[in-house]
Amino acid sequence: MPSRRPSRKRPWGAQHQPLDMDRALGGVRHESAADGEWTVRRLRGGDKVYVCPACRQDILPGTPHVVAWQRDAVGGEAAGLEDRRHWHSSCWERRGRLR
Numbered sequence: 001m002p003s004r005r006p007s008r009k010r011p012w013g014a015q016h017q018p019l020d021m022d023r024a025l026g027g028v029r030h031e032s033a034a035d036g037e038w039t040v041r042r043l044r045g046g047d048k049v050y051v052c053p054a055c056r057q058d059i060l061p062g063t064p065h066v067v068a069w070q071r072d073a074v075g076g077e078a079a080g081l082e083d084r085r086h087w088h089s090s091c092w093e094r095r096g097r098l099r
């Protein structure tokens, strides 16, 4: 009689991982600041050079940084998104502490 290993199939639904939206979106969070409501997204690194609005220094390709836009901009979040800025992570955090 051949030996049968127990089925390795799991009952349906077991070990199901919910979609990690945070990871899927690259890590988005909302922040309130003195000048409005912001959406902040962490990026692992861009493929071009951005200029940080805080220190006016380059953010080189491949450098993890954040991109932020205003959700309550005039014209709505779409307008804010249009006007988004790339920041050094440390510069964005410093900005948050100044408010």
Ligand SMILES: [Zn+2]
Pocket: 052, 053, 054, 055, 056, 057, 087, 088, 091
């Ligand atoms: Zn900077």
